[in-house]
Amino acid sequence: MxxxxxxxxxxxxxxxxxxxxxxxxxxxxxxxFNYHQFQPLFYQVATAALDASNISFPLRKAFHNSKNVRIRMxxxxxxxxxxxxxxxxxxxxxxxxxxxxxxxxxNFFGNKNLEQHAFPMKSTVEALQLRHKLIQNFEDALHANDATELQRLMNIVVVGGGPTGVELSGAVAEMKKYVLPKDYPELDFSKMNIYLLEGTGKTLAAMSERSSNNSLNYLQRLGVTVKTNALLQDYNGEQVTLKDGTIIPSKLVIWAAGxxxxxxxxxxxxxxxxxxxxxxxxxxxxxxxxxxxxxxxxxxxxxxxxxxxxxxxxxxxxxxxxxxxxxxxxxxKGEKAVAFQYNDKGAMATVGRNLAVVDMPIPIAIGTKLHFGGFFAWLIWMGLHLMLILGVKNRFFVFVNWLYNYVTYDQSLRLIFKEFYRKEEAKS
Amino acid sequence: MxxxxxxxxxxxxxxxxxxxxxxxxxxxxxxxFNYHQFQPLFYQVATAALDASNISFPLRKAFHNSKNVRIRMxxxxxxxxxxxxxxxxxxxxxxxxxxxxxxxxxNFFGNKNLEQHAFPMKSTVEALQLRHKLIQNFEDALHANDATELQRLMNIVVVGGGPTGVELSGAVAEMKKYVLPKDYPELDFSKMNIYLLEGTGKTLAAMSERSSNNSLNYLQRLGVTVKTNALLQDYNGEQVTLKDGTIIPSKLVIWAAGxxxxxxxxxxxxxxxxxxxxxxxxxxxxxxxxxxxxxxxxxxxxxxxxxxxxxxxxxxxxxxxxxxxxxxxxxxKGEKAVAFQYNDKGAMATVGRNLAVVDMPIPIAIGTKLHFGGFFAWLIWMGLHLMLILGVKNRFFVFVNWLYNYVTYDQSLRLIFKEFYRKEEAKS
Structure with missing residues (x-):
């Protein structure tokens, strides 16, 4: 077969x-690609907390000594x-x-401006590109010619209040709080704003009421400006225009809304x-x-x-x-196939240090879920993600990176590896 | 001031x-760049043994809380x-x-063909590009149309028998021996040739006679075809032509000769x-x-x-x-300046597992040097490089990667992160 x-x-x-x-x-x-991508942690690659390799597993390595699996890139x-x-x-x-x-x-829903100017985060490479842009904007801020340009460079807009948007804006808020002021002592970080735009009335709408409320609470505690019922009209690379006419100047919009x-x-x-x-x-x-x-x-x-x-x-x-x-x-074997039935094991999202939300079904009480937040939820979130990452070495490196980041309050991978693929392409 | x-x-x-x-x-x-590059280990990034981040240290991090140092990228x-x-x-x-x-x-010495087609390795980004090309060629080999094309994809030519060329060709030879056949069971690796071309009569010519001889010996033991007194005439992206007329088909030439x-x-x-x-x-x-x-x-x-x-x-x-x-x-302070005097602490190079060469001056006997090779030299090489790498976390990660590679005979970072900078550039 x-x-x-x-x-x-x-x-x-x-x-x-x-x-x-x-x-x-x-x-x-x-x-x-020649590797498996562990999507749930893209946002940590984008915010310089993890290496791209930590969440990537070479497909060929998974099938060393296999008799029947062949990989083609x-x-x-x-x-x-x-x-x-x-x-x-x-x-x-x-x-x-x-x-x-x-x-x-x-999904940019056909909006060409958005597709051209906003950053997506649906692959490891896109997460790396986002990381580079995030850091480059602060480098550029040091050379900004006027206050308007400076503000554009220091505002970050995340669109989409699902897990990706919530986790990413939380992580950026922690960078603002702990590490960026040390990297750029010349910049005034009270001027840096992180906006999270969500089209519906709440963040993490797919989760329980309690987790949704918790996530909003945590985001605000971290200093993220959450705008619910906010619909994006357009983005031209310099400013975001909302449907209600609000304008937010920003050179970095991350699109996680579809x-x-x-x-x-x-x-x-x-x-x-x-x-x-x-x-x-x-x-x-x-x-x-x-x-x-x-x-x-x-x-x-x-x-x-x-x-x-x-x-x-x-x-x-x-x-x-x-x-x-x-x-x-x-x-x-000519036997009968079995129909799929989804076993919902719950949902979780992390917002920051010691801050996560978890909805977990209770096996003995069908239809009800346990909801919890804070430090304990954060520990569960970490443990589960560590278990799910492919490869012993990756798991170990993610763990050490997390430990390091937790103890030092510093994601230390703020490296801009610009690869000049034009040159490479000319060579191949 | x-x-x-x-x-x-x-x-x-x-x-x-x-x-x-x-x-x-x-x-x-x-x-x-916004990071310090630890050049001595570029070849390990190129051969997928280390992450680029392991040998890169963010410059800004080195000057957190500094009162007088400002960084500009x-x-x-x-x-x-x-x-x-x-x-x-x-x-x-x-x-x-x-x-x-x-x-x-x-230095391509003005040879435009070489500059266009050969891969240099003098920056972290170039080491990454080389890694991608090295792996991509084997992916392409799976689709090769004929034996000539296949041979071109499986031959690797390293030019320059200094430390960079020796260390790189040794590391590629170990990939051929231990890991590539597992990654590409469809390919016949007896057909893969690694050439090291050196213009003078010996490899590591700047080191002692004994270390130079040892390095040649180790390279040959690992299966590298070392050609001394071999001068490159031209390279067109498909084949290398030597001054003596010899032709070596190859789609990957690494230039470490100047x-x-x-x-x-x-x-x-x-x-x-x-x-x-x-x-x-x-x-x-x-x-x-x-x-x-x-x-x-x-x-x-x-x-x-x-x-x-x-x-x-x-x-x-x-x-x-x-x-x-x-x-x-x-x-x-208006005091007198002191003239520079170089304190030569010796030289070393590693060829492969348990194989390195070290020349070390003996402090009590001026002008004489201690030469040793093999496992002990390899241990010294590793210890010294670990000491020199900037950052506790980098040091730890390099150590763990080395330990992992040593125990498993597998550099596991064979990941092709192609970054589409055209898109990024369009956005910035």
Missing amino acids: KLVILGGGFGGLRLARLLNNKPGIEITLIDR AEVERIDTAAKQVITNEDSYAYDYLVIATGAST IRGNIPAGIDPSLIARGNRIKVDAFNFVQGMNNVFAIGDIAYMENEAFPNGHPQVAPVAIQQATLLAKNLLHLR | KLVILGGGFGGLRLARLLNNKPGIEITLIDR AEVERIDTAAKQVITNEDSYAYDYLVIATGAST IRGNIPAGIDPSLIARGNRIKVDAFNFVQGMNNVFAIGDIAYMENEAFPNGHPQVAPVAIQQATLLAKNLLHLR
Whole structure:
């Protein structure tokens, strides 16, 4: 059985690992990067608390000595479902079964200005670019010609009050509090403003009332200016205009207010659902197909509990991959497949030192959740993320970095590694 | 006293640290990067054994709470010695005293082809670019159309048998031996060749006969094809042509066969000596000037012991900076300055696991040196480099990475973080 998996994220990588060295299955795992990205910690790479390598795991290393998994680093150009082929910028790959696990990327909702000027944070490289820009703006502030330009350089606007926006603005607020004034004694950091814009009435709207309120409380305590019911109208690289006419001068806007599925070309438009996702049935079969699956953020699976599809979070991708691995083995033996059922293990977000929120279902009391915040939630958040990071060395380095940052109040990775890829490209 | 220091390398940074918080001296330290680079370990960044951050120290962090040192990240455009000003791409800086510590970069000796196609390794960013190219070539090898193309992708040519070339080719040979076959089981690594080309008759020619011989011996043991008396004629990106007509197909040539001083514009041509260095007297005063100094790789200081100038190595830069700090304090008090005398503490290079060479002068027997190689030399090499790296956390992370690499035979940082700076540039 030839199995091609598109994407080495939480879903694709988990599936390949579960089928690693299973006889009779030849797997090709295709990704445009040569590493797995641990998305939940992108914001810490962006705020110089972690190294990009700490949250990246080389895909090839995960399959050393594998008999049946082959990795290809390539961009998927299209899928030919009739010919059962994946066409990439490098080669074509024939499949018996195809799993689309291409995830999601930033949705600018068609706003070209936003796409050109705002920074997304949906990949490790984008997190690095954001880090560089964040630091470069303070370097530039030292040379600012006038007060207006200085203010633009010192204002940071984060758009989107979901976990990414909350975690990022909290981390930037801590940089402002603890480390930036030491780095730039010439600048007056009382002039630095961090805005978090959220279109709905609250931050972390998908979490419990209590966690949502806590997060707002924590953000304000850290000095983040949270604007709820704030809708962005436009951003021209110099200032943000809100729908209500408010203008915020800023040279750095981070857009964390929407994602859309990365649908490869060749998928019938009738199969595309809201959020640019692919409609799948309860077995993750793409609707109407018996040899193509979609899992994780790219999959749109509707059922009674989730009438608008499942949440686009890592646990769904991991659980779908785990079930799909079993179902593919069932399939080979002619056994019946099992339908997916999401086991919601709760949600959490961290805002800053000793400040996190956790919603956790109580196993013995179905339908109710435990909510807690503060230091204990923060410890749980850290422990769980450490467990989930791939690779013993990465786990250790993340732990040491966290310990170091906690003790010294200093994220020490404020390095601008500008890579001149024009030159590199000219050479390749 | 207004002191402007150009360059945060071994010399410039040492000088600024020694004068940190000294009353009456206002220091501006200008560098195009915002971090100090630990050059001796570039080759380990290039071969995925260390993170770029492990050998980079944020300049601003070195001067937290400093009363008199200010950092500026800028490109020096020229020096106006008449007006006593440094003009950068950002601002101009007036000085009473100027210290040029701009170091050296790769010398392609005017060969445009080489400059376009060969990879230099004289900065952290260049080491990262080299790492990416090294890995990308094996990814490309999986898609190679024919045997010739495959061979080009699997041959690596290192030019220059000094410490950089020896250490780099040794490290690549260990990747070939231990880790690449596991990453790319589809490729036949008996076809991978690592060439080290050296123009003179021996590798590490600046070291003792015994160390030089040892290094050759170790390289051959690791499977590096060392070609001495081999002069490169040209490189077109596809193949290397030697002066004797030999052709080596290769898509990756690393040029470590020459450096030239980074002389800022505004220095009188009559002051420029061999290697594009600035002539200085025994006090590191630029010849004929009484307020401009040059130290380290950029300085050309001739004396009886060094008729062709001092070696361009970190200890010279550090010792000149240390003396200059003292002399500047003498100067302020109207005391006499002390002439520079190089205290040669020896030289060392590592070729691979348990394989290094060390030449060390014996303090009680002037003019004689102790030479040793192998495991013991390797331990000394590691200990000394750990001591020299700036920052406790960096030291710790380098140590853990080395321990990990040693135990697992695996450098695990084979990550290609391509940063799309075109996009970033469009945004800034």
